[in-house]
Amino acid sequence: xxxxxxxxxxxxxxxxxxxxxxxxxxxxxxxxxxxxxxxxxxxxxxxxxxxxxxxxxxxxxxxxxxxxxxxxxxxxxxxxxxxxxxxxxxxxxxxxxxxxxxxxxxxxxxxxxxxxxxxxxxxxxxxxxxxxxxxxxxxxxxxxxxxxxxxxxxxxxxxxxxxxxxxxxxxxxxxxxxxxxxxxxxxxxxxxxxxxxxxxxxxxxxxxxxxxxxxxxxxxxxxxxxxxxxxxxxxxxxxxxxxxxxxxxxxxxxxxxxxxxxxxxxxxxxxxxxxxxxxxxxxxxxxxxxxxxxxxxxxxxxxxxxxxxxxxxxxxxxxxxxxxxxxxxxxxxxxxxxxxxxxxxxxxxxxxxxxxxxxxxxxxxxxxxxxxxxxxxxxxxxxxxxxxxxxxxxxxxxxxxxxxxxxxxxxxxxxxxxxxxxxxxxxxxxxxxxxxxxxxxxxxxxxxxxxxxxxxxxxxxx
Numbered sequence: 264x265x266x267x268x269x270x271x272x273x274x275x276x277x278x279x280x281x282x283x284x285x286x287x288x289x290x291x292x293x294x295x296x297x298x299x300x301x302x303x304x305x306x307x308x309x310x311x312x313x314x315x316x317x318x319x320x321x322x323x324x325x326x327x328x329x330x331x332x333x334x335x336x337x338x339x340x341x342x343x344x345x346x347x348x349x350x351x352x353x354x355x356x357x358x359x360x361x362x363x364x365x366x367x368x369x370x371x372x373x374x375x376x377x378x379x380x381x382x383x384x385x386x387x388x389x390x391x392x393x394x395x396x397x398x399x400x401x402x403x404x405x406x407x408x409x410x411x412x413x414x415x416x417x418x419x420x421x422x423x424x425x426x427x428x429x430x431x432x433x434x435x436x437x438x439x440x441x442x443x444x445x446x447x448x449x450x451x452x453x454x455x456x457x458x459x460x461x462x463x464x465x466x467x468x469x470x471x472x473x474x475x476x477x478x479x480x481x482x483x484x485x486x487x488x489x490x491x492x493x494x495x496x497x498x499x500x501x502x503x504x505x506x507x508x509x510x511x512x513x514x515x516x517x518x519x520x521x522x523x524x525x526x527x528x529x530x531x532x533x534x535x536x537x538x539x540x541x542x543x544x545x546x547x548x549x550x551x552x553x554x555x556x557x558x559x560x561x562x563x564x565x566x567x568x569x570x571x572x573x574x575x576x577x578x579x580x581x582x583x584x585x586x587x588x589x590x591x592x593x594x595x596x597x598x599x600x601x602x603x604x605x606x607x608x609x610x611x612x613x614x615x616x617x618x619x620x621x622x623x624x625x626x627x628x629x630x631x632x633x634x635x636x637x638x639x640x641x642x643x644x645x646x647x648x649x650x651x652x653x654x655x656x657x658x659x660x661x662x663x664x665x666x667x668x669x670x671x672x673x674x675x676x677x678x679x680x681x682x683x684x685x686x687x688x689x690x691x692x693x694x695x696x697x698x699x700x701x702x703x704x705x706x707x708x709x710x711x712x713x714x715x716x717x718x719x720x721x722x723x724x725x
Contacts, residue, residue, distance in 0.1 A: 281351060281611040288610040293353075296609025297617025300355050302481030304600035306643050307357045308625055309487055309635045311335045314363045314427075315593060318371035319378045319516075328633050330513040333626060334591045337513075340622035342583025342595050347615025350575040353604055354557055355618045356583050359596035360647050361420035361682070362545060364427055366593040369681040374534050380527055382520040382588050384535055388542040389584035389594070396577045401547065407709040410657070412689050413548050415669035417654040419676030419685055420545075425648025426677035428641040431461070440464030440641035459499045460638040463490055467642035475646060480603060483643045490639040503634035510626040516591025537720050541683040546594045550580045553597040561605045599650070664696035687717035 283289060312331035319327055335358055342356035370381045395401035431441030431454060441461040446452035454461055471486030479485065494500040527535065554577070558570040565571060576597075584594045604614050625632070655673070660666045672689035676682060690713040697703050 277613070281347075281613040283611060283613075286610040288608060290613075292608040293611060293613040294617050296353060296604035296607040296614040297621065299480055299607045300353070300598075300601050300604030300609070300614065301618045301621040302484060303603040304355060304357060304598045305481070305621075305625065306483045306487055306640075307339065307360070307598075308332060308335055308622075308632050310360070310640050310643050311358045311363050311592065312632075313635075313637060313640050314367050318367035318381070319591075329511070329629055330516050331592065332629055332632055333510050334513045334516050334587070336622045336626050338583065338587035338590050338592050338595055340619040341586050342579065343615045343622065344619035345583060346576065346579040346597070347612030347619070349579045349612075350572045351612035352558075352563070352572065352576060353561065353609035353611060353614035354554070354576070354597050354601045355604070355615055356580060356595045356597050357622075358587065358593050359546065359549065360424055360644075361651075362542065362596070363593040364420075364424055365541070365545075365682045368427070369683060370534075370538050373680060374538070376531060376534055376538065379519045379522045380524070380531065380535065381538070382591060383524045383527070384539045385542060385594050386520040386585060386588035387535075388539045388546065389581050389588060391539070391543055392547060392581040392584065393578065395547075396574055396581060399574075401577065407707045408544075408548060408713075409665070409668075409693055409710065411659065411665040411669045412672060412686075412693060413552065414654040414657045415672040415689060416545065416676075416682070416686065417549070417552070418652050419673040420682060421648040421651025421654075422673060422677045423648075423680070423682065424651070425645045428644025428648065431641075439644070440468070440638060459497075460636070463494050463499060463636075463638040464641045466490060466493065467639055468645055471642045471646050483646055486646075487635060487639050487643055490642065491635045494636055494639060495634070500636035500638075501634065503630045505630045507627050508630050510629050513591055518589065519591055520588050533720075537683060540716070541686060542594055544686065545682060546580075546584060546596055549596050550577060553599055557597065557599070557601055557605065561610060664693075664700050664702075667696055668692040683720070687720050690714050690717040691721075 278284065278290075281293075283293075309332075312328045312335060315331050316327040319331060339355070339357040343354075346352060346354050346356055366381055366385070370376050370384070371378050376384075392401070426443070428439050429443045430451075431439040431444055441454040441458055441464065443451050444454040456462060456465070467486055467490030470489055471483060474482035474485055491500070495502040554570060554573065555564070558564050563570055570576070580595070580597060587593070587595050604618070655669075658665060658669045668689045671692055672685045675688055676685035679685060690710075694703060694706055694710055694714045697706055
């Protein structure tokens, strides 16, 4: 009788905490929604380590993937659970696509910033993020950014990710598919389809695209594992040595953000500031935009067009970024894939708790994730790029003062391999185009401030 009573009390307390009755949901619905959301975004467990391993632990190539995978899963679980418990929303978080590429390729490999210092930058931007949220000025700053540049940034990141997925070294694709390779004559050209890895990537792209257009849940994840399985079967990539293994804590990653701050060199100070501001800008408006879109789909937006508990949602994201930096991964953000769980009826934070539990359980299958070859993850990057490009429809292409800066952001982001440089160009051209129209007086002061900072950034880089 006591056991029954305790279970009954636990059932009542959990349902009351997540407000099941008020939201019109049940345990079964919330669990199904959580499983659906996890399936649609679990690809990050393979893709994020694949991207970050290009920059982190280059001197220890045998250890990097597993450690980053574990850091990815732990960070995703923590941030997602925090979202559910703090804001009671069915939204899931994980290291953001685009920001992981910016971290690896732009910050570490291009700017020559150590990966420890890059983690320091992520930690600093998260602390600033938290401060802005607590001071209630964060949303005002984000609203001052021109909408066209926000949409252009999302699309540009999509192209950036897709370009990484398509590219590769001739006859030896690494991260990408090798469909686009370097050329001395034309800078880039079509790759060789005689290479098995490239052919496997093409197969994976066709399969994933087919699953996507048929609206198969978890299409990206199924595409990754189907391509990997075929590669293992054909002997193109080594099979996993085992299926299940107890995960090891990523001790070589934890706390490295503090080491980066202690080892900063004078000539890296401006890079640290610039990178930190870029991380802050992208994570801020990306989080707000995603929360607003998901809130609209879930029916959380009130008559004033506001998202209740918005501050708690943003705080959960910011704290998640801090945690991730300390564990050893790039900034996390709310995933649009949460919409899949919402479409299954997920309405409360219990959905997020289920997703968090599944992220932790996935750690047991680290050997399988670690054995997934690069050619199997390249199609995922391309498909995610397609999804992010949809934001261009929100840009007013009939107004050239909006279209020109937006286009420059979109096209320069993949070509410069840098989110920061593309944003700087957009911030400079936007007020210039508005001034040419004679409407500069309509712009807010932060727009001119961003233009000045961007000009300084480009001059110092030169």
